[in-house]
Amino acid sequence: MRTKLNCIVIDDDPEVSGYVCDFVQETSFLHLVSAHSSPAEAIDVLGHSPIDLIILDINLPGIDGMSFAKTLFDQYGKDMPRIIFISGSGDHASEGYKVDAIDYLLKPFTYEDFFRAAFKAKNHIVQTIQKSDEEDFVFLKVEHELIRVPFNEILYGESQKDYIKVFTRDGKMITALSTMKAMEALLPQDRFMRIHRSFIVALNKIESIQHFTVKIGKTVIPVTDQYRQQFRSHFKTWL
Structure with missing residues (x-):
């Protein structure tokens, strides 16, 4: 798991956007990916980068923040980025629950207010990931039986004709x-990526990346040309 949560800020007021970005950069567990004046500007980032948290103004020109959040909720459901709403009034505060908003901050707010909301978001995201790790699994056919393998146990898979060798973090090979x-x-695409004709890897088990090779434990796996663009796009905010 990444040590920092990827965050974007959406606010059309340059002054507010500026101090919110400063708050994000002051917070050790947040990484500021980008700032935007409208949801339309942020769409491309959301489509190509792993975003965990959106600091979202309610009163925006065009599509407002609440409508944008509802659009994301309809599209991604519980997998959408977490949202902290910011607004000059509390008129829409009661609607936040409809999109599982983490918090609702009234302008002007202090860094202490922001940190409290961000810390709440961090705890929520970490708990969600841990719960997902515990519950998500795949059944693999091994000889004449199906073996249950949790996703979080898988390091990588290597294909050999009609078989896959699945290497797990306890040192086993299935x-x-x-x-x-x-x-x-x-395997879920947000957690696993094919980087070679013969290899698929767990993204959160990669220990290092160098010259289009990844290291998992003592194993070094090349990222071949066919998969480099996807790999580069996924990791551009992590490197």
């Missing part, structure tokens, strides 16, 4: 009857 294409379809 030889499962599966093609790489089938395995890729079984």
Whole structure:
């Protein structure tokens, strides 16, 4: 898991956007990806970068913050980035629950107010990830039985014809009857990525990246040309 939460700020007031960005940069567990004056500007970032938290103004020209949040909720459901609303009035505070907003800050707010809301967001996101790690799993066909393997136990998979060797963090190797294409379809795309014709890796198990190779434990795996663009796009805010 990343040590910092990727965050974007959406506010059309340059002064407010400026001090909110300063607050984000002062907070050790947040990483400021970008700041935008409208939701339309932020769409591209949301589509290409892993965003955990949005600091979102309610009163925006065009599509307002609440409508934008509802659009994200309709599209992503519980997997949407967490939201902290900011506003000059409390008129919409009661609507925040509809999109699982973390908090609602009234302008002007202090760094202490911001930190309290951000810390709440951090705890919520960490708990969600931990719960997901505990509950999510895949069944792999091994000889004549199905073996249950939690996603968070998988380091990487290596294909060999009609079999996949799945390496786990407890040092085991499971030889499962599966093609790489089938395995890729079984694993969640936000947690696993194919980086080579023969390899798929757990993103949160990568220990280091150098010259388009990744290191997981003592294993070094190359990122081949076919997968480099996707790999580069995913990691551009992490590196």
